[in-house]
Amino acid sequence: LEQEFLKLRDLPPETTDGHRVCLMGNVEFAEEIPTLKGHGGEGVGLYRTEMLYMNRRGLPDEEEQYLAYAAIAEKMAPLPVTIRTLDVGGDKLATDLHLEDEMNPAMGLRAIRLSLRKPEVFKTQLRAILRAGARGKVRIFFPMISGVEEVRTAKAILEEAKRELSAEGIPFDEAMEVGIMIEVPSAVVIADILALEVDFFSVGTNDLIQYSLAIDRTNEHLAHLYQPLHPAVLRSLRMVVEAAHAAGIRACMCGEMAGEARYLPILLGLGFDELSMTGVSIPRVKKVLRRAARADAELLVAKALTFSSAAEVEAYLSSEISARF
Numbered sequence: 515l516e517q518e519f520l521k522l523r524d525l526p527p528e529t530t531d532g533h534r535v536c537l538m539g540n541v542e543f544a545e546e547i548p549t550l551k552g553h554g555g556e557g558v559g560l561y562r563t564e565m566l567y568m569n570r571r572g573l574p575d576e577e578e579q580y581l582a583y584a585a586i587a588e589k590m591a592p593l594p595v596t597i598r599t600l601d602v603g604g605d606k607l608a609t610d611l612h613l614e615d616e617m618n619p620a621m622g623l624r625a626i627r628l629s630l631r632k633p634e635v636f637k638t639q640l641r642a643i644l645r646a647g648a649r650g651k652v653r654i655f656f657p658m659i660s661g662v663e664e665v666r667t668a669k670a671i672l673e674e675a676k677r678e679l680s681a682e683g684i685p686f687d688e689a690m691e692v693g694i695m696i697e698v699p700s701a702v703v704i705a706d707i708l709a710l711e712v713d714f715f716s717v718g719t720n721d722l723i724q725y726s727l728a729i730d731r732t733n734e735h736l737a738h739l740y741q742p743l744h745p746a747v748l749r750s751l752r753m754v755v756e757a758a759h760a761a762g763i764r765a766c767m768c769g770e771m772a773g774e775a776r777y778l779p780i781l782l783g784l785g786f787d788e789l790s791m792t793g794v795s796i797p798r799v800k801k802v803l804r805r806a807a808r809a810d811a812e813l814l815v816a817k818a819l820t821f822s823s824a825a826e827v828e829a830y831l832s833s834e835i836s837a838r839f
């Protein structure tokens with residue numbers, strides 16, 4: 515099996531009818547880059563920055579963050595590294611940002627909400643990310659966006675960080691691509707509005723499923739209700755891809771769903787441009803991708819969207835996978 519995966523590493527992530535889907539990695543540490551490359555990853559689709567802030571006293575300063583981000587950017591160059599700004603709160607451990615106990619942490623002061631509440635802490639991170647962009651191909655994106663004001667405010671602070679760096683004569687990437695996570699149902703519903711503000715979307719299915727179905731992603735008693743193939747989820751994914759493409763921006767996915775080879779025909783048929791997953795999942799997903807025809811996948815999705823429950827979609831998908839994918 516490993517042998518087969520090694521061979522796959524250098525083959526293009528392309529369907530039998532010549533359609534490419536970029537397969538990238540989710541990483542937390544620069545040390546993971548060799549494994550990601552070894553599995554054929556074409557970049558980092560999600561770099562989670564939480565680790566830098568957790569299990570410590572105080573907050574990482576600009577220089578410490580810059581060194582961490584630049585290390586990843588350099589190791590991956592010329593391929594892109596997509597850096598997500600701090601996404602603490604919810605099921606992620608608290609940090610020295612002094613989060614108070616909240617009744618509903620998943621719906622609390624977390625992710626971009628926390629960053630916008632602490633603009634100086636946020637700007638320090640933005641400066642470090644912008645500077646890392648001078649050392650490799652870096653893209654930036656914001657987690658848990660629920661409305662357009664959050665995107666606009668975050669972008670305004672990013673512009674402020676750029677002006678500061680320019681004035682100080684510090685090198686950075688002036689033209690860095692900016693994206694947002696789509697992981698809150700309101701962002702799905704206004705995806706057409708949000709698409710006008712950014713260069714790419716990245717769907718976080720872990721949270722999007724949690725919030726769409728009101729199923730705590732960490733509650734084992736509800737695991738059976740956590741359904742990636744729920745018609746509400748499939749319709750949401752379709753809306754997001756359509757809104758992205760109508761605006762001429764890329765539709766990416768970095769939630770766990772992207773790394774499940776059995777969902778590949780669905781994600782291909784929906785039209786996702788990039789899928790980001792743990793590095794070791796890439797060969798399995800690529801194998802399914804290389805055997806699939808995009809035209810078949812589009813038909814599969816059209817049919818899948820006619821079913822009324824996850825179980826029906828699941829049954830249909832299983833029969834199609836054995837027949838055609």
Ligand code: PEP
Nearest residue numbers: 697718719720721768769
């Ligand atoms: C997601 O929500 O799908 C995601 C990729 O982000 P995280 O798992 O870090 O919340």
Ligand code: MG
Nearest residue numbers: 697718720721
């Ligand atoms: Mg998330």
